[in-house]
Amino acid sequence: MTLVMVLVAGVLSSCGTYLLLGRQLSRVVIGIGMLGHAVNILLVLSGGDGGRPPFDGDDPAGFADPLPHAFVLTSIVISFGVISFLLALAYRSWQVTGNDEVEDDVEDRRVATHGQGGAE
Amino acid sequence: MIVALLGLHVVVGAATLAFSRRLGRLGLVLGAVPMVAVVAWLLSAAGGVLDGRPVVGTLEWVPSLGLSLDVRVDAFTFLMLLIVSGTGTLVVAYAWSYFGRGPEAGRVAGLLTMFAGAMVGVVVADNLLFLYVCWELTSITSYLLIGIDDQKAEARAAATHALVVTAMGGLVMLAGLILLGQQAGTYSLSGLLSSPPSGTVTSVALVLILVGAFTKSAQYPFHSWLPGAMVAPTPISAYLHSAAMVKAGVYLVARLAPAFADTGMWRPLVVSVGLTTMIAGGLRAFRPFDLKQILAFGTISQLGFMMVLLGIGRPETTAAGCALLLAHALFKAALFMVVGVVDHQIHSRDIRELPQLGSGWTSIKVAAVVGAASMAAVPPLAGFISKEMAYGSLVDGTGGDRLVLVGIVVGSILTAAYSIRVAVALVGPAAVRTEEPAPLVAPSPAVAFVAPPVLLTAATVVLGTVPLVWSGLIDSASGALNQWSPTHGPHVHLALWHGVGPALVLSIVTLAMGSTVFALRRPFARWQAALAPRTTGAEVYDGVVARVLSGAGRITAVVQSGSLPVYVAVILATAAAAPTVALVTGGWWSGWPDAYGRIGQLPVAALMVVAAVAATLATRRFVAAVLLGTVGYGMAIFFVIQGAPDLALTQFSVETLSVVVFLLVLRKLPDRFEKPAPAMGQPLRIVVSLAAGAFVVVMALAASGARTAAPVSQEMVEQAYPKGYGHNIVNVILVDIRGIDTLGEITVLATAAIGIAALARSSAKPRRSGVEHHRREVGG
Structure with missing residues (x-):
């Protein structure tokens, strides 16, 4: 672990969370991307301070830990899948409603406004 | 054997229910079989049990939970079983004529049998958890019985009311039972009573258990379900509210009182609640004109009386309570049945319009008068003997006892007065009638219909005139309750004549005052109408239910806001706060890590932070997408520095692809972000975001010093x-x-x-x- 990269992960998580709490789907997508990056930093850091690329034939003592690399590789690819899917949703949302806003559930709002007087 | 009898109730009840349509009222015959079997078993086991040799049995159920079907029949349980199954048999016989060929007879029979089985379970259980299960089964079956006429909204509401109150009390009681069981280290009732625990936890547990007993036995302020439950057909009321269901609470109090009466709040609580119930119920019995309602409030009042006697936990009062239990079952069941007969034949039970009952009704009138007289404690009837015992047990006591005695005398005066009201309404209705009745054209009831109340009345007379018959039973029953207490108390002898003493004087005063109150009923009614609280218990219940529902609506409106960002904020805030608090309060700190590792980290870190913040603040979609791409390329450089070329390659290509996909979509969407109504306030959004970042930092710092094993x-x-x-x-x-x-x-x-x-x-x-x-x- 190094303090500077831990702080970068913290900043990315904060920014990602902030974007995630918004209403525009395209911003949510960007937020999810940032959260993915933050997690990947932590995964790589969990393998120690890094080293030479882990290729067989070199001296294993100087290797970076390969296992977190494998995890991160999976994570990058899955994040890409998620982001692409969400972008497709944003596109569809634009097609249907003309924007990419994450709207409130109409049914739940109805319960909230009508439910105040007790049982129906 | 007892376990087998319990099983018989379940099997017969289920079978009768399953074939209720086909069986019709034959189901009543089938349903009576288990009750008769219990009575027969009682007679065969009477010798040993009454001599103080309890019958025990057990059947393992869930051993890992300490849950087994432990049963134990001592003399007090014997008395309860006699009431439950004996009255039950007569009620079923009565139901035969009451329902006739009506469609509901089969269902009533099956449910009554199930209910009787649950009730038998409550009184034979020697395991607290088993007792609780049976206790709740009586609540559920009584719910079905009260709501048997499920086409009527009124019946459904009354059944729900009863279920909500008694089941909620039952849950409170369960908490108490578990506390008590944990405190004592055993869930065995007899083990608990032989070496009772003490201390604060025990006191709290007892209060919780008492809440359960009070709801079940319709004590103030939980009483309001019982009058409502009178919408049920009369056989059901006669059984549930004279002999069975409502006595479960009294039973539990009687069981626990000798061991726990001196612990914590027990005695003041039971006595004050019981006396309040006795007097308030007695007063309330003057106001309704429906005979069943009068009997319902009378039952509430009498249950308060029993609560006091059996809750004090001293041998003399306990014996009086045992006698009252039996006497009350006899006269109250008989009175309910009488009212049911009148209602069934004349289709009215309103005392303002009852006609004069003529010839052919003699036996009903006799049963009414004797039952009411026993309730009012007129000698030589069973009710008189029990009440005189109650007076006698309190007369010689301390100042506190005197106070209780005064309360009981006041309650008994009211009891005498409303008993006279009931008797007069059935025998000489002209005295209480306010409207001209329709001429009596209804046929007098058949012999089979009248037989059960007459039998109960006969028993009241026999027990009253020949007290020797039940003297031994009451002595053994109260002896069984006091089995483990240091002072067993003297043996009890029931007698009609105790000589001239304070008890006799009080009995005479009670009857005289009771008659006076009845004679002055018109001013009394005016006075009561002016003073009585306007709000009834049922209205309080309705109010509470309405509040709970509207409160639930309000909570749902807040919790289920329908806004995705709000949900995400709640989840993330929880996910950030809970582990951070756990980490910071635990021994998490293992020192600072290195400020930076490889020198290349510094420019990369600066690039990523600037790009991330800029992407967050960007107002144009295109800019934000490109800045996210910049962060991604920063990641790739970071991977190179850390010695992970595969990751760097993948990240470069994926990031490039992502930007392409972004641009494909952004081509369609407007360039600038719109400003839709925010889902939450900006400060909250920032706080949650910062909390998430702080959590990541704290978690990473804690993890940095946490490695103990070599990497896999x-x-x-x-x-x-x-x-x-x-x-x-x-x-x-x-x-x-x-x-x-x-x-x-x-x-x-x-x-x-x-x-x-x-x-x-x-x-x-x-x-x-x-x-x-x-x-x-x-x-x-």
Whole structure:
């Protein structure tokens, strides 16, 4: 672990969370991307301070830990899948409603406004 | 044997229910079998049990939970069983005529049998948890019985009312039972009573248990379900509210009182609640004109009386309580049945319009007068003997006892007065009538219909005139309750004549005052109408229910806001706060890590932070997407620095691809972000975001010092070439060691790809969805 990269992960998580709490789907997508990056930093850091690329034939003592690399590789690819899917949703949302806003559930709002007087 | 009898109730009850339509009222015959069997067993076991040799049995149920079907029949349980099953048999016989060939007879029979089984379970159980299960079963079966006429909204509401109150009390009681069981280290009732625990926890447990007993036995302020339950057909009322259900609470109090009466709040609580109930119920019995309602409030009042006597926990009062239990079951069941007969024949039980009952009704009138007289404690009837015992047990006591005695005398005066009211309404209705009745054209009831109340009345007379018959039973029963207390108390002898003493004087005063109150009923009614609280218990209950529902509506409105960002904020705030608090309060700190590792980290870190903040603040979609791409390229450089070329390659290509996809979509969307109404306030949004970042930092710092074992990847490095035939160790891990995971990953990507294709290729305008179509149809 190094303090500077831990702080970068913290900043990315904060920014990602902030974007995630918004209403525009395209911003949510960007937020999810940032959260993915933050997690990947932590995964790589969990393998120690890094080293030479882990290729067989070199001296294993100087290797970076390969296992977190494998995890991160999976994570990058899955994040890409998620982001692409969400972008497709944003596109569809634009097609249907003309924007990419994450709207409130109409049914739940109805319960909230009508439910105040007790049982129906 | 007892376990088998319990099983018989369940089997017969279920069978009768299953074939209720086909059986009709034959179901009543079938349903009576288990009750008769219990009575027969009681007679066969009477010798030993009454001599102080309890019958015990057990059947393992869930041993790991300490839950077993322990049963124990001592003399007090014997008395209860006699009441439950003896009255039950007569009630079923009575129901035969009451329901006639009506369609509900079969169902009533099955449910009554089930209920009787649950009730038998309550009184024979020697395990607290088993007792609780049976206790709740009586609540559920009584719910079904009260609501038997399920076409009537009134019946359904009354049944729900009873269930809500008694089941909620039952849950409170369960908490108390568990506390008590944990405190004592045993869930065995007899074990608990032989070495009772003490201390604060025990006191709290007892109060919780008492709440359960009070709700079940309709004590103030939980009484309001009982008058409502009178919508049930009379046989059900006669059984549930004279002999069975409502006595469960009294039973539990009687069981626990000798061991726990001196612990904590027990005695003041039971006595004050019981006396309040006795007097308030007695007063309330003057106001209704419906005979069943009068009897219902009378029952509440009498239950308060029993609560006081059996809750004090001293041998003399306990014996009086036992006598009252039996006497009350006899006269109250008889009175309910009498009212049921009148209601069934004349179709009215309103004392303002009852006609004079003529010839052919003699036996009913006798039963009414004797039952009411026993309730009012007129000698020589069973009720008189029990009440005189109660007076006698309190007369010689301390100042506190005197106070209780005064309360009981006041309650008994009211009891005498409303008893006279009931008797007069049935025998000489002209005295209480306010409207001209329809001429009596209804036929007098058949002999079979009248037989059960007459039998009960006969028993009241026999027990009253020949007290020797039940003297031994009451002595054994109260002896069984006091089995483990240090002072067993003297043996009890029931007698009609105790000589001239304070008790006799009080009995005479009670009857005289009771008659006076009845004679002065008109001013008394005016006075009561002026003073009585306007709000009835049922209205309080309705108010509470309405508040709970509207409160639930309000909470739902807040919790289920329908806003995705709000949900996400709640989840993330919890996910950030809970582990952070746990980490910071635990021994998490292991010192600062290095400020930076490889020198290249510094410019990369600066690039990523600037790009991330800029992407967050960007107002244009295109700019934000490119800045996210910048962060991604920063990640790739970071991977290179850390010695992970595979990751760097992947990140570069994926990031490039992502930007392309972004641009494809952003081509369609407007360039600038719109400003829709925010889902939450800006400060909250920032706080949650900062909390998430802080959590990540704290968690990473804690993790940095947490490694204790050597990395598992060492072996992977060693085996990568010999076993996996690959020089690139990361590749070997992905395709060999974690091959199945990689397959899963490919599947996820394929699924996403299919979804994306479906979303992107579907036609521009959506077809009208099914929901909208439906809404249009109903005009919503």
